[in-house]
Amino acid sequence: MRRLVSWLLLALILGGCSATPATVNLTVTPNLRQQTATAIALVNQALQRPTATATVTAEPGAPTPTRSSAVQATPTLNLGPITVTPLPTATPLESPTPTETPLPTATPTPEPTATPAPPSANSGWIYFERAGGLWSYDVKLKTEQLVAERGELARVSPNGTKIAYLANRTLFVADRDGENAQALTTNVNEAPRWAPDSTALAVVSGSTDNRYPLACANDSQLIVVDLNSNTSTTLAQGCQPAWSPDGKRLAYVSPTIGDINEGFNTVGLVGRQGQNGWTPVSAPVQNAAFPDPRRIFYAPFWNRDGSRLYSFGFIGYRILIDFSTLEEIDPINGGTKPIGLAMDVQSASVRPTLRGDGAAYISLGAKGSPMLNVMSTGNQPQVADYIGSAIEVSALVEYGTEFVSQATWAPAGEILALVVCANDGYACTPGGSGTIQLYDPKTKLSTTLIQNVDAEGSIDWGR
Secondary structure (H helix, E strand, O other): OHHHHHHHHHHHHHHHOOOOOEOEEEEEOHHHHHHHHHHHHHHHHHHOOOOOOEEEEEOOOOOOOOOOOOOOOOOEOOOEEOOOOOOOOOOOOOOOOOOOOOOOOOOOOOOOOOOOOOOOOOOOEEEEEEOOEEEEEEOOOOEEEEEEOOOEEEEEOOOOOEEEEEEOOEEEEEEOOOOOOEEEEOOEOOOOEEOOOOOEEEEEEOOOOOOOOOOOOOOOEEEEEEOOOOEEEEEEEOEEEEEOOOOOEEEEEOOOEOOOOOOEOEEEEEEOOOOOOEEEEEOOEEEOOEEEEEOEEEEEEEOOOOOOEEEEEEEEEEOOEEEEEEEEEOOOOOOEEEEEEEEOEOHHHOEEOOOOOEEEEEEEOOOOOEEEEEEEOOOOOEEEEEOOEEEEEOOEEEEEEEOEEEEEEOOOOOOEEEEEEOEOOOOEOOOOEEEEEEEEOOOOEEEEEEEEEEOOOOEEEEO
C-alpha cells in the first residue's frame, strides 16, 4: 500500500508539470482494486488538486467489476499495469561463533635454588687429642681447654656430665672439665662404652696382641664397671661391646677361632650382671641371599628400640678389597641376613647413629687413603652387584670425604665432626697433624673448626 501511494504521487507530480490533465490507467488484481482507489484518493487529498479519474482495467480473464471508482477530475493518468513484487525475506545473519583467543601461557619463573650453607653447631663439647694430651672444645664459646696431660679414646656420658678416657691403658672417669679424675681399672685396650643411664661403663681388658684387627685377642675379657658401687664384673670372653637401648643387655663378639684366613667367631648377648648369656649367631654363616659365607662378625650395634641388632660380617679378600656385609640379626630368635655391602671397614672407627638407623665408619680404599662412609638401614631394597652376582640390599652406603681418620656424631645426630689428616695424596702422613671439621652428610659440605690436632687421634662429641 505504501509503495502504491508512492508511485501514484510520483505520477501526479509529473503530470502536474504538463498542461494537459493526465489519465491514470491501473491494472490491478481484484483484491487490490479497493486499495488502489483509496490510494488515489489519498494522493489527491495530499496534493489538494482536482481529483483525477482513475480508470481501473481488470487483468485479462478477471471478472468485470460491478462498479468503477470514479472521481471528478480533469486529467487522466495511465500508468499501465502495476505489478507488486513482494520484498525478499531478509535472511538473518548468523552471529559468528566467537573464537576464544587463549591467553598466552605464562612461562613459570623457576624458584632460585638455595645454596646450602656449610654446617655449623652451637652446643656441646668436642674431645680430641693433641700432642698426647686430651683437650676439649666448647662449641658454643669456641674455646679450647686442656683436660688431661695424657689421655686418649675419650667418651662422654649420655647425660653430658662425665667423661671416661684411657691414659697408659688405665680407665679414668672425670668431670666434663677434667676435674675429679678417678682411676677405675687397668689393662684396657678399647675405648670405653657408657651405659644409657650413665651409671656404668663396659670395657675390654686383655692384651693388645691381636692377630687380626677385626676380631678380639684370645684373652679379651668383657667387663662392666658400676660407678655407683665402684665394682667391676667380668661378663664374657669377648670384645667390642654394644649396650642395648634399655641398658639391660650387651652384645659383643667372641675371639676368633682358627687362623686368619679360615677362622670364625660368634655374636653373643649377655645381661648387665652377666646373666642369660646366649649366642644368636655363630659363624661361618651362609644363606641363599648371599653367595659367600661370612666368617668373622665385628662392630655390633643396636637399632633404636632394641628389636634388631646389626653387625658387619667379614667375607674376605676379593679383587684387591676386603669385603664385608652388614648383617641384620634377630636378638630374640637368633639368625641373621645380609642387608648391605661394605668394603675395607676399620672396625674401631664404627660409630652408630644416635637414632640406631645406621653408622659412620672409616674405610681404606684401594690406594690406602682413609675415607668416611655413612651407611643407613631401612631403605627400599635395591639390587647391587657383588663381583658379578646380583644381591638385594636395603642398607645403603654414601661415600664421604677422603683422608678422614676418625668421626663422631653431633648430639643432635645430623652432622659429624671429623679428624681430617695431613696426607701425601695416598695416606695420612705418619706423625702429621690434622684438623677437626664439621661435615654434613646430606650436602657433603664441611667447615674447619679446630686446627693442629693429632692426625689419627680419637674424637667424641657430648652434649
